[in-house]
Amino acid sequence: xxxxxxxxxxxxxxxxxxxxxxxxxxxxxxxxxxxxxxxxxxxxxxxxxxxxxxxxxxxxxxxxxxxxxxxxxxxxxxxxxxxxxxxxxxxxxxxxxxxxxxxxxxxxxx
Amino acid sequence: xxxxxxxxxxxxxxxxxxxxxxxxxxxxxxxxxxxxxxxxxxxxxxxxxxxxxxxxxxxxxxxxxxxxxxxxxxxxxxxxxxxxxxxxxxxxxxxxxxxxxxxxxxxxxxxxx
Numbered sequence: 001x002x003x004x005x006x007x008x009x010x011x012x013x014x015x016x017x018x019x020x021x022x023x024x025x026x027x028x029x030x031x032x033x034x035x036x037x038x039x040x041x042x043x044x045x046x047x048x049x050x051x052x053x054x055x056x057x058x059x060x061x062x063x064x065x066x067x068x069x070x071x072x073x074x075x076x077x078x079x080x081x082x083x084x085x086x087x088x089x090x091x092x093x094x095x096x097x098x099x100x101x102x103x104x105x106x107x108x109x110x
Numbered sequence: 111x112x113x114x115x116x117x118x119x120x121x122x123x124x125x126x127x128x129x130x131x132x133x134x135x136x137x138x139x140x141x142x143x144x145x146x147x148x149x150x151x152x153x154x155x156x157x158x159x160x161x162x163x164x165x166x167x168x169x170x171x172x173x174x175x176x177x178x179x180x181x182x183x184x185x186x187x188x189x190x191x192x193x194x195x196x197x198x199x200x201x202x203x204x205x206x207x208x209x210x211x212x213x214x215x216x217x218x219x220x221x222x223x
Contacts, residue, residue, distance in 0.1 A: 034211065043200055043214035044153070087153070097166050098143065098202075098212055102152035 003027060004090050006101035013108055017078045021104045023088030024070045032091035033064055035073050037084045038103065044087055047073075078108045112137065114215035116201050122221045123191050131186045131218045135203030141165075142184040143204075143212060144176060148197040156199075159184055160206070191222045 006023045013019050025033075033050035048055065050062040050071050061074040071090075075082055088101035115134045123129050135142050144156040155168035159178035173189040182203075188195055198219055202212040 041198075043216050045214070046211055049211065097155050097158060097168070099155065100145075100153040 001026060002102075003099045004088055004101040006086075006088050006104050008102060008104060010105040010107055013078055013106070015078055015080060015108055015110055017108075018074065018076045019078060019106060020075075021073045021086055021088075021106075022070055023072070023090075023101050024068075025088075025090045025099075026069070027090070027092055027099075028069065029092050030069075030090045033062075033071050034089040034091075034098075035060075035062055035071075036087040036089055036100075038087055039084050044100075047086070075106075078106075080108050080110065082106060083108045114201055114203050114213055116199075116215035116218050118218060119216070120219045120221070122223060124223055125191055125193060127191050129188045129191060129195075129220055131188075131199050131201075131220070132183065133185070133201030133203075133215060134183045135201075136213055139203035139205050139213075140182055141204045141206060141210075141212075142178055142182065143202040144184070144186050145200040145202065146170075146197045147200060147217075148194075153200065157186070188220070193222050196220060196222045 035047040036044040037047045038044040050064045054063040059076045063072045085103040085105045087103045090099050117132045141160040145153040147153050158166040176186040178184045198217045200217045202214045204210045204212040
C-alpha cells in the first residue's frame with residue numbers, strides 16, 4: 001500500500017464546475033499536509049497548506065480529517081487555468097521526507 | 111529573492127556514465143531535498159540534506175549519492191547510469207526541518223541513451 005494515495009483521475013469538468021479531490025495517508029504520525037499543483041513538465045508549486053480546522057483560499061478549500069487520515073481539496077467555479085495535476089503531500093516531522101501522492105489530473109474544458 | 115536554481119537544465123548521457131546535477135537553495139534555507147520524477151509518474155523521494163549532512167534517503171541504490179556544501183548548495187551524483195534513470199530530477203529547499211513549505215527548482219532533465 002502506498003503511503004499517500006490519490007485518485008489519479010483524470011477529472012474532466014466544464015468551466016464553472018465544482019470538483020473535489022481526496023487523498024488518504026497511512027502514517028498516523030503525519031503532521032503537515034499540503035496541496036501542490038504541477039503543470040505539464042514543470043516543477044510542483046505550493047497551492048496551499050492544509051490546517052486541522054480546514055482553510056480556504058479564494059475558490060480553493062482544503063480540509064483534513066485526522067481520524068480517517070484523509071485530506072481533501074475542493075475547487076469551486078473551475079477555470080480553464082485550473083487544468084493541472086494536483087499533488088497531495090504529507091510530512092512526518094523530522095523525517096525529512098515529504099511524501100507525494102502520484103497526483104490527480106484535472107482538465108477544465110470550455 | 112531568487113528561487114531554487116538547478117543546473118544543468120538538460121543533460122544527455124550514455125549508459126554507464128556518471129551524471130552530476132547541482133542545486134542552489136533559496137537564501138536562508140538549510141534543507142535541500144532531491145526527488146526523481148520519471149515521465150508520467152509521481153515524485154519519488156531520493157535524499158534529504160540539512161546542515162551539510164544526509165538526514166534521510168529514499169529507496170534508491172547506492173549509485174545515487176550526493177552532498178551538501180557549507181553554503182547549503184547541493185549536488186546529486188548518479189553513477190553507472192541506466193536507461194531507467196532518465197527522468198526529471200527536482201531539487202527543493204526549505205527552512206530547517208520539514209513541516210515548513212518546500213519550494214522546488216525547475217528541475218534537471220536527465221536522458222540516458
